[in-house]
Amino acid sequence: MVIQMNSDRAVFLVNEMLGVSILVSAPLLIGTLIVGLLISVFQVATQIQEITLTYVPKLAVSALILLVLGSWMLGLITQFARSAYSTIPTLGQ
Structure with missing residues (x-):
């Protein structure tokens, strides 16, 4: 059984x-x-050249x-994952 995915759906x-x-990383x-x-x-x-000064802030x-x-x-990622998983049964159509 070969499942085909429409190119529009993949895009x-x-x-x-x-x-x-x-949205999550911004x-x-x-x-x-x-x-x-x-x-x-x-x-x-101030001419302070401490390299580690930037890490803590x-x-x-x-x-x-x-x-x-x-x-x-987390809600945004979960919502995307749920919508992606819900489209799995329709991929073979």
Whole structure:
């Protein structure tokens, strides 16, 4: 038994997957980017060249973002997974 997937359906699933991954990763990436830029400006202004200075604030911001938005991120991933699994029985049609 050969199951064929329509190319439109495959493109839709990949597009939906990329959209969900962008939505889930954007808050962490933007938060750490802003903190990294602020610390870089601070290091340039004060001429403090400590390499490890950026890690602790980025880690703290990442943890804070995950605490605040973690349930939303997990819900979004779960919703996508459920919709992807629900389309499995219709793939052979």
